[in-house]
Amino acid sequence: MNIGVQLLQYTLSGITIGSIYAMVAIGFNIIYNSTGIINLAQGDFVMLGGMAAVYFHNSLHIPLLLSGFFAITIVTCIGILFERVAISSLKNPSIITLIIITIAASILFKGGAMFIWGKDAYVLPSFSGDKPIMFFGATILPQTIWILGFLGLIVAALMAFFRFSIVGKAMKACSYNKRAASIVGINVNKMVMISFALSACIGGIAGVIVTPIALAHYDRGSLLGLKGFGTAVMGGLGNMGGAVAAGLIIGLLESYSAGLLSSGYKDAVALVILLMVLYFRPGGIFGKKEIESLKTY
Amino acid sequence: MLTIRSLRSYYESICALKAVSLHIQKGEIVTLIGANGSGKSTLLNSIAGLMPKTKGTIQFEDTEITNLSSSAIVKLGIALVPEGRQLFFPMNVMDNLILGTYPFYTFRNKKNLYNKIDRIFDLFPALVDRKKQLAGTLSGGEQQMLSIARALMSEPKLLLMDEPSVGLAPKIVESIFQTLILLQKQTGLTIFLVEQNAKLALNISQRGYVIETGQIILSGEKEELMNNKEVIRAYLGKE
Amino acid sequence: MLKMKNLFKTSFSKAGLTFIVSVILMAILRNPYYVGILIFLGINIIITIGLSLLMGYAGQISLGQAAFFGIGAYATGVLTTKLHMPIIFSFPLSLLLTVTVAFIIGIPTLRLKGHYLAMATLGLGEIVFIVFNELLTLTGGPSGFGNIPLIKIFGVELDSDYKYYIFVWAIVSLILFLSLNIINSRFGRALKAIHKAETESATLGINTFRLKLYIFVLSAGYASIAGFLYAHYITFLSPGTFSLGFSIVLVTMVAVGGMENIWGAIIGTTVLTVLPEYLRFFKDYDILIYGVILMTIMLLRPEGLYGIKIPLRKILSARN
Ligand SMILES: Nc1ncnc2c1ncn2[C@@H]1O[C@H](COP(=O)(O)OP(=O)(O)OP(=O)(O)O)[C@@H](O)[C@H]1O
Ligand SMILES: [Mg+2]
Numbered sequence: 001m002n003i004g005v006q007l008l009q010y011t012l013s014g015i016t017i018g019s020i021y022a023m024v025a026i027g028f029n030i031i032y033n034s035t036g037i038i039n040l041a042q043g044d045f046v047m048l049g050g051m052a053a054v055y056f057h058n059s060l061h062i063p064l065l066l067s068g069f070f071a072i073t074i075v076t077c078i079g080i081l082f083e084r085v086a087i088s089s090l091k092n093p094s095i096i097t098l099i100i101i102t103i104a105a106s107i108l109f110k111g112g113a114m115f116i117w118g119k120d121a122y123v124l125p126s127f128s129g130d131k132p133i134m135f136f137g138a139t140i141l142p143q144t145i146w147i148l149g150f151l152g153l154i155v156a157a158l159m160a161f162f163r164f165s166i167v168g169k170a171m172k173a174c175s176y177n178k179r180a181a182s183i184v185g186i187n188v189n190k191m192v193m194i195s196f197a198l199s200a201c202i203g204g205i206a207g208v209i210v211t212p213i214a215l216a217h218y219d220r221g222s223l224l225g226l227k228g229f230g231t232a233v234m235g236g237l238g239n240m241g242g243a244v245a246a247g248l249i250i251g252l253l254e255s256y257s258a259g260l261l262s263s264g265y266k267d268a269v270a271l272v273i274l275l276m277v278l279y280f281r282p283g284g285i286f287g288k289k290e291i292e293s294l295k296t297y
Numbered sequence: 298m299l300t301i302r303s304l305r306s307y308y309e310s311i312c313a314l315k316a317v318s319l320h321i322q323k324g325e326i327v328t329l330i331g332a333n334g335s336g337k338s339t340l341l342n343s344i345a346g347l348m349p350k351t352k353g354t355i356q357f358e359d360t361e362i363t364n365l366s367s368s369a370i371v372k373l374g375i376a377l378v379p380e381g382r383q384l385f386f387p388m389n390v391m392d393n394l395i396l397g398t399y400p401f402y403t404f405r406n407k408k409n410l411y412n413k414i415d416r417i418f419d420l421f422p423a424l425v426d427r428k429k430q431l432a433g434t435l436s437g438g439e440q441q442m443l444s445i446a447r448a449l450m451s452e453p454k455l456l457l458m459d460e461p462s463v464g465l466a467p468k469i470v471e472s473i474f475q476t477l478i479l480l481q482k483q484t485g486l487t488i489f490l491v492e493q494n495a496k497l498a499l500n501i502s503q504r505g506y507v508i509e510t511g512q513i514i515l516s517g518e519k520e521e522l523m524n525n526k527e528v529i530r531a532y533l534g535k536e
Numbered sequence: 537m538l539k540m541k542n543l544f545k546t547s548f549s550k551a552g553l554t555f556i557v558s559v560i561l562m563a564i565l566r567n568p569y570y571v572g573i574l575i576f577l578g579i580n581i582i583i584t585i586g587l588s589l590l591m592g593y594a595g596q597i598s599l600g601q602a603a604f605f606g607i608g609a610y611a612t613g614v615l616t617t618k619l620h621m622p623i624i625f626s627f628p629l630s631l632l633l634t635v636t637v638a639f640i641i642g643i644p645t646l647r648l649k650g651h652y653l654a655m656a657t658l659g660l661g662e663i664v665f666i667v668f669n670e671l672l673t674l675t676g677g678p679s680g681f682g683n684i685p686l687i688k689i690f691g692v693e694l695d696s697d698y699k700y701y702i703f704v705w706a707i708v709s710l711i712l713f714l715s716l717n718i719i720n721s722r723f724g725r726a727l728k729a730i731h732k733a734e735t736e737s738a739t740l741g742i743n744t745f746r747l748k749l750y751i752f753v754l755s756a757g758y759a760s761i762a763g764f765l766y767a768h769y770i771t772f773l774s775p776g777t778f779s780l781g782f783s784i785v786l787v788t789m790v791a792v793g794g795m796e797n798i799w800g801a802i803i804g805t806t807v808l809t810v811l812p813e814y815l816r817f818f819k820d821y822d823i824l825i826y827g828v829i830l831m832t833i834m835l836l837r838p839e840g841l842y843g844i845k846i847p848l849r850k851i852l853s854a855r856n
Contacts, residue, residue, distance in 0.1 A: 038651035086835060095650040096597055097838055100791045103599075103784055104831040111824025119820075166395065166402045173385045173396050180383035182347060184447065185371030185400040222780055226662060229655050264670040271659040271666075278656050279644040 005137040010259040011252060012135070016144045016213070018251020019151040020046075021270075023206035024228025025235060025243035026154065027199035033175040033238045034195035040102040041082070043225025044109035045200045049075045049207020050216030051113050054122040064125060072204035078109075079200020083193050106221065113218035121215035124208075143212045150209050151244070154202060158240055171195060175238065223267065230274030236284025245286055298323040298487055299344070299455060304353035306336075306343045313339040315511040316353070321455070326481055326488045328498040330532050331508035337491040338380050340508070341457045344489075345377040346370040357455070372400045376453035380460055382444040386433030390424055393432050393443055397450030417446045420476055438469040445473065449480075455487045462494050470494070474501050495532040499523055507532075547716035555709035562701055571697045575769060577809045578704040580789065581802055582762040585715050586755030588790045588801030593724065594751045595731035596646065597654050600661025601786050604756040606668060606778030607634045608763025613684045613773050614674050623687055623768065631760050638756030639749070646748045661783050668775035680774025687768045694768075704765055711758060715798055718754075727751060781823075788830050794840025803841050 024042055031039045052074050056067035086101050093101070127146050132139035162168040174181045174191045181188050207216070214220075231250055235242025250270050258266035277285065299321040306314040313336050321327050331337050343351050346367035355363045362370050376397075385393050394414055395402075402410070418425045421442045427435060432443060441461060448456060458477075462470040478501055480486045492498035499505055505522045507515035515525065522528050558578075562571055583605055590596050611630035615621040621629075645656050668675050675681065687694045687703065694700045718724050730744045767773055785808070793804020808829070812822045833840065 038655070040654075086831065089835065093838070096591060096595065096795065097834065099597060099651060099654050100787065100830070101834050103787065104827055104834055106827075107784065107788075107823055108827030108831055111821060111827045115821050115824050166399065169388070169392055169396060170399055172388065176385045176387050177383060179347075180379070180385060181396075182367045183345065183377050183379055183383055184396050185368040185451065186396070187366065187368045223662070226655065226658055230659070233652075233655075262670070265666065268663050268666045271663050274659050275644075275656060275663075278648055278652055278659075282648070282652060 002137075006259070008136060008138040010255045012138055012140055012144065014252035014255030015248060016147055016251070017254060018248040019147050020206055020210050020214075020224070020247075021227050021231040021250055022151060022244045022247025023154065023202055024224055025232035025247055026158065026240060027203045027206075028229055028232040029238050029240060029243055030158075030195050030199040030202070032232070034171050034191050035087075036175070037087070037098055037102065038229065039105075039196075039199070040099065040225060041106035041109055041221070042199065042203060042228060043223070044106050044113075044221035045075050045079065045203025046207040046210070046224055047113060047216065047218065047221035048078060048109055049204035050124070050211035050220075051117055051122070051207070051218070052204075053208045053211060054124050054216050055117065057124060058122065064127065068208040071208050072201060075204030075207070076197050076201040079196045079203075080193060082200075083196035087196070088189060088192065106225070110218055110221060117218060119218065121217040122211070123215055124211040126212040127209075141213060143209070147209050147213075150205060154205065155240060155244055162240075167191075167194065226274070227267075227270045230270055230277065233274065233282070234277045234284055234286075236286050239284060239286055242284055242286035246284070298358060299489070300354075300356040301344070302354045302356075304340075304343060304351060304355060306339050306348045306352075307350040308339075313511055314343065314351075317508070317511070317513055319506055319513060319516065321487060321489055323454075323487055324481065324485045325504060326477070326490060326502040328490045328492060328495070328502040328505040329508060330492065330495045330498065330505060330528075332531070335508045336511040337508060338459050339511075341377060341379075341459050341489070341491060344370075344457060345375060347377075368400050371451055371453075374452075374454035376448035376451045376456055378445050378448045378456065378458040378461055380463075382440050384432040384440055384443060384447070387431060389429050389431055390435070390443060391428050393447050394450050397447035399451075401451060413450060413452070417449060420449070420480070421446050438465050441465055441469075442473065445476075453486070455489065457489050459491045460493055461490075462492060462497065470497065477501065495528075496523075547713055547720065550716060551709045551713035554712055555705055558705040558708070559702065562698065568697050571701050573810065573813050575697065575701050575704050577806060578701075578708045579762045579765050579769075580786070580805045580809050581708055582711050582765070583759045583786055584789050584793075584801040584805045585711055585798055586758030587786055588793075588795065588798050589715060589718070589727075590751055590755045591787070591790055592795040592797060592800070593719065593727040593731060594748050596748055596752065597787070598657045598752070598755065599654050599780075599783050599787060600657035600659075600664070601755070601759050602778045602780070602783040603661040603664035604634050604638060604759035605763040605766070605782070606664060606775070607637060608760030609767040609773055609778070610668060610675060610763075611760075612764045613681070613767045616685050617681065617683055618674065623685065627764055630764055631757060634760035634763070635753055635757050638753045642749045642752045642756075646745065646752055658780065658783070662780055665775055665779055668778060675773070675775070678775060680772060682772035684767050684771040684773070686771070700769055704769075707761065707765065711761070712798075719798065723747070723750075785826065788826060792830060792833050792840060794842030796839060797842050800840045800842030807841065 024046060027042045027045065028038060031037055049071050052071035053067050056062045056070050057064055062070065082105050086105060090097070090101070126141065126143040128142045130141065132141055162172055170181065170186045171191045171194065173186060174188050178188055227250065231246045232243055234250065235244070235246035250273055253273065254266050254269050257269045301317060301319050303316040303318055304314055305312060305316060317340060329337055329340065339348065342348050344355055346362065346365055346369070351363060353363065354361060357373055357375060360373060362373065385396065391414070394417065395410065398410060398413065423439060424442060424446060427439060432440065435443060445461060461473060474497065477488060481488060490498050490502065499519055499522060502519055504518055505516065506513050507522070507528060515522070515528065517525070523533070561574070565571060583601060587598065587601055590598055608630050611633045612623070612626040615626035615629060616623060641660055645653065645660065648656050669678050689703070692699070694703055726747055730747060789804040789808045790801045791804065792808060793802065794800025808826065812825070815825065837844070
């Protein structure tokens with residue numbers, strides 16, 4: 001295989017991983033936007049989506065698409081439950097308390113998944129077969145196209161939601177000024193709940209579509225969450241377009257370094273990028289200056 | 298229209314309002330004057346449902362609203378122009394206005410919404426050219442107008458205004474007050490006004506209350522208050 | 537001056553008492569299995585005391601504490617086995633290495649706040665974990681390496697759990713003594729001030745960043761000492777011990793016991809180290825139990841277990 005084809009192959013797999021990071025990052029952004037909370041259990045929503053889909057399809061023999069749908073619904077409900085039980089009952093929590101509560105949720109989800117499904121890793125069949133598609137000498141799995149399609153769909157739907165729908169606007173309003181939001185009669189509590197539902201839902205979708213190419217395992221959430229957070233920060237917390245761009249950048253860098261340097265350090269690459277961004281550009285590298293300066297953190 | 302009986306409000310355990318009673322009739326403009334920290338904002342916030350802990354009763358028309366959520370209160374027809382404007386700075390003027398109608402918004406009355414916005418722009422022509430500008434980049438006066446405009450978007454029966462003239466040029470203040478009088482005459486809007494500029498405020502009102510350390514110490518018709526020695530000394534200054 | 541003396545006395549007596557109680561406990565238990573658990577408890581407590589200083593007193597969070605624990609353990613392990621260095625040198629060197637790493641990492645990291653700080657420390661911990669896995673020649677990679685020598689003091693080899701137990705708890709008491717003194721010093725009060733209001737103390741003329749950095753380095757140093765004790769007790773190291781999961785367990789221990797107080801950290805660590813041993817039956821589900829305990833406590837009693845009155849005597853007598 002010549003070097004050009006090889007590079008193309010790395011690029012394709014980088015885009016695939018990057019899309020998943022972008023989806024996790026979008027999940028972070030939605031909750032962050034309406035609450036200022038970084039949900040450290042975000043990666044576990046992805047894990048739960050994958051696990052639940054595997055359970056419905058492999059154990060209960062429910063058709064694949066329906067299994068995926070059920071799994072996403074369940075993860076969404078878990079997100080709502082988490083918000084109702086753990087987040088909405090807090091009165092003036094400190095940031096450390098919030099961090100620890102989302103950690104607790106993450107441990108609970110992980111522990112629950114292990115309790116139910118054990119320590120094994122599971123796989124889901126691809127949505128439309130495993131016959132690779134040739135692309136200038138490189139190969140693409142059909143599932144990759146599904147992943148890209150879903151990412152595009154999610155981003156488009158969310159952009160429309162936040163730009164055109166009144167609920168989307170109200171959610172944004174909560175993130176900018178909670179007090180003002182109550183003054184105009186927005187139920188801030190409800191917006192927070194919706195944001196948890198939405199971001200759990202997106203996590204669930206990511207989990208379902210990625211499981212055919214990456215295994216589902218109870219312990220997958222943490223690292224994925226960490227990288228997704230890195231992506232969100234790099235794209236500018238709260239910035240959807242930034243999340244997609246940053247996801248692709250991190251995915252590509254990771255894939256190139258795995259292919260060209262050493263596969264062992266590939267996870268470290270994303271983390272080093274995360275740290276560099278945090279140290280030098282905590283506002284992200286795609287943040288719109290004007291809007292950023294009007295936000296109060 | 299609004300009747301408050303022995304209202305108490307607390308920040309944590311600090312009692313900021315101690316047994317406040319007052320009433321406002323439909324179509325009136327009523328002014329509340331008081332020194333800094335006397336509890337004016339606390340009173341307005343309590344009516345608007347923004348205070349976590351209140352005791353006593355607040356009755357609006359036929360409904361007891363004392364412990365209702367702020368969104369329920371907006372729905373009943375009370376809107377607040379808060380101290381310090383409290384706009385959504387990173388959003389544009391249009392979005393700020395649209396969010397003003399949030400509790401009433403349904404997909405079907407979208408057309409109605411744009412009519413409403415047009416009427417608001419008639420009242421505040423300075424905002425028309427700024428439709429797409431971010432609220433945070435507006436001038437102070439424009440921001441204040443937007444804050445009032447946003448409150449009016451919910452078509453309130455009672456408008457609570459917390460120091461709308463702060464930091465504005467006298468000319469702009471005058472034009473805003475003219476607009477308020479116009480609204481009162483045209484639509485029968487009732488206004489409860491808190492002002493540092495007591496003279497100006499009393500001038501456009503029918504009645505007034507004076508609050509001191511969380512208690513109403515004086516009330517009366519406009520002329521009564523304007524001629525009261527204590528009020529002149531403490532709030533109106535000598536001419 | 538008199539006050540200082542009193543202070544010294546009280547923290548000295550508290551630490552001394554801790555040591556005496558621990559020795560008595562060993563004498564009562566006289567069971568190698570329990571003694572083994574309590575050695576781990578001591579090691580964990582050394583780390584969580586540092587973490588509690590960082591979280592409760594400085595208001596900062598570290599989700600990468602296992603990394604410092606690991607650096608301390610691996611450094612002394614590699615130095616003594618690969619370079620055959622005597623422990624008397626490997627101990628200060630491993631401590632120095634950890635503290636230096638913490639200092640260098642701390643400079644950019646502690647400028648971050650809240651969630652950003654949490655994530656940065658999490659990321660750092662994970663990077664160190666990856667390095668342990670990948671640096672095959674030194675660390676043996678995922679399968680680890682063994683034959684780490686035992687500690688010898690004054691000619692006595694600490695070759696039994698009982699001897700090691702006394703050694704570990706002596707160090708725990710020392711660390712406790714040191715920490716109690718720090719808390720009651722001007723430095724400690726300044727720390728509390730940071731926690732109260734970061735901005736306020738910055739305007740009060742306390743250099744908050746320097747204080748935070750000191751306490752971060754101190755907590756890393758404690759973790760390194762714990763790592764040293766761990767390495768020479770188990771005599772075998774593999775990366776699994778130093779994963780993100782353990783960092784989170786450490787934070788959990790501090791939070792469950794109560795972040796606001798050093799004794800809270802000790803209580804939390806004790807509960808979460810001993811409890812899983814009691815719940816053998818749940819061994820595979822320890823993660824779930826941790827999650828349930830942590831979530832319940834954060835929701836029902838966010839200030840932690842410290843201060844809850846429990847009939848300690850009853851529990852102890854029920855054990856026998
Ligand atoms: N969030 C708060 N927490 C604690 N106390 C508060 C809070 N807000 C206001 N107070 C106290 O309540 C009292 C009344 O405050 P309020 O804001 O109602 O005064 P005000 O009359 O509006 O003053 P100003 O003219 O300065 O706006 C003051 O003593 C103030 O210190
Ligand atoms: Mg006020």
